[in-house]
Amino acid sequence: MPADDFLTPAFVLFVGGFVAAMFFFGALLASVAGGGSDIVNGLAFALAGLGGLFLVAGVVGAGVLKLLRDD
Helix, strand or coil, X not given: CHHHHCCCHHHHHHHHHHHHHHHHHHHHHHHHHHCCCHHXXXXXXXXXXXXXXXXXXXXXXXXXXXXXXXC
C-alpha cells in the first residue's frame, strides 16, 4: 500500500514528539500566566501529563514499527 511508505518509525517518533512539544509549551504558558492559581497550575500539570503520554506513545509506536519492519 502506498500509505505504508510514509509510516516509518522516524515519522511516528516525530509526530509523537511534535504533539508532546505542543502540550509541553501549553503547560509552560499556563504555568507562567497562571500567577500561582491552583486551578491553572492543575491545568499546567494536566497538559504536561498529556505531553508525556504522547511522547511515550510515540516512542512505543516507533519501537513497535521498528520491530515489525525488521522481519
